[in-house]
Amino acid sequence: MTFIQMLEEAQRRNRSMLCVGLDPEPARFPGAMRGDPGKIYDFCARIVDATAGLVIAFKPQIAYFAAHRAELQLEQLMQHIRRVAPQVPVILDAKRGDIGSTAEQYAREAFERYGADAVTLSPFMGFDSIEPYLKREGKGAFLLCRTSNKGGDDLQNQRLASVDGQPLLYEHVARLAQGPWNLNGQLGLVVGATYPAEIERVRQVAPTLPLLIPGVGAQGGDAAATVKAGWRPDGPIVVNSSRAILYASAGEDFPAAAAREAEHTRAALQAARG
Numbered sequence: 001m002t003f004i005q006m007l008e009e010a011q012r013r014n015r016s017m018l019c020v021g022l023d024p025e026p027a028r029f030p031g032a033m034r035g036d037p038g039k040i041y042d043f044c045a046r047i048v049d050a051t052a053g054l055v056i057a058f059k060p061q062i063a064y065f066a067a068h069r070a071e072l073q074l075e076q077l078m079q080h081i082r083r084v085a086p087q088v089p090v091i092l093d094a095k096r097g098d099i100g101s102t103a104e105q106y107a108r109e110a111f112e113r114y115g116a117d118a119v120t121l122s123p124f125m126g127f128d129s130i131e132p133y134l135k136r137e138g139k140g141a142f143l144l145c146r147t148s149n150k151g152g153d154d155l156q157n158q159r160l161a162s163v164d165g166q167p168l169l170y171e172h173v174a175r176l177a178q179g180p181w182n183l184n185g186q187l188g189l190v191v192g193a194t195y196p197a198e199i200e201r202v203r204q205v206a207p208t209l210p211l212l213i214p215g216v217g218a219q220g221g222d223a224a225a226t227v228k229a230g231w232r233p234d235g236p237i238v239v240n241s242s243r244a245i246l247y248a249s250a251g252e253d254f255p256a257a258a259a260r261e262a263e264h265t266r267a268a269l270q271a272a273r274g
């Protein structure tokens with residue numbers, strides 16, 4: 001099954017557009033786990049077990065593992081997700097971007113070492129930095145387009161005078177990803193929930209691409225506005241929330257609290273589809 005087919009299947013089966021982001025911070029773990037990087041796997045596995053039936057995808061952020069020398073725990077976690085939720089695709093959030101020979105190594109890391117179904121990439125270095133990922137049949141790649149942070153304005157909202165129609169940089173990224181760069185239908189775009197007007201604009205330029213939309217929950221993005229702007233019957237959206245779900249409770253009941261918060265967000269997203 002390709003990444004896109006897995007997304008569509010998980011969306012249908014779990015009736016969900018919610019992606020749970022796995023951004024483990026030992027300092028925020030509950031009880032006896034608090035401050036222990038050796039518990040990263042345990043913490044994340046319990047979140048996965050509690051939310052697997054509620055999500056369209058999981059998105060581990062690699063920095064939260066690598067910063068604690070916990071790459072082996074990330075490998076274990078990927079295997080755990082495969083075991084308990086084989087139908088749920090996993091997006092490795094690595095935001096890679098480098099020349100082709102190095103990109104090839106990053107692609108091996110994401111798809112072979114960790115067994116991810118898709119990866120996040122920066123398009124800043126151009127098409128040849130994206131191409132090695134597209135050679136992996138059935139795998140997906142989400143290009144940063146209009147990110148959720150304030151500083152996204154600095155470059156992404158600049159106008160490209162040299163390109164037909166003088167689009168903003170993020171509009172141009174969306175156009176490339178919908179068209180000439182999307183050789184085998186593997187590309188998607190990252191657009192922040194904090195900017196629904198821009199999500200709508202991206203949808204005009206890229207009507208059918210899957211959108212990874214972080215920024216609901218801790219960053220304050222509006223779930224209903226996100227769905228209205230981004231969801232299309234033939235263009236899935238993957239709406240990520242990390243901290244609001246992971247740290248819904250600081251007590252031993254954290255898996256149940258995470259499930260409640262995930263269910264609440266899942267329902268709000270579904271309701272906005274109308």
Ligand SMILES: O=C(O)c1cc(=O)[nH]c(=O)n1[C@@H]1O[C@H](COP(=O)(O)O)[C@@H](O)[C@H]1O
Nearest residue numbers: 061093120147148214217218219241242243
């Ligand atoms: O690519 C991403 O996932 C991403 C892009 C973006 O524009 N904004 C953004 O917050 N993210 C990631 O999405 C997650 C958001 O986490 P919360 O703010 O805790 O829900 C983090 O892992 C970020 O690295």
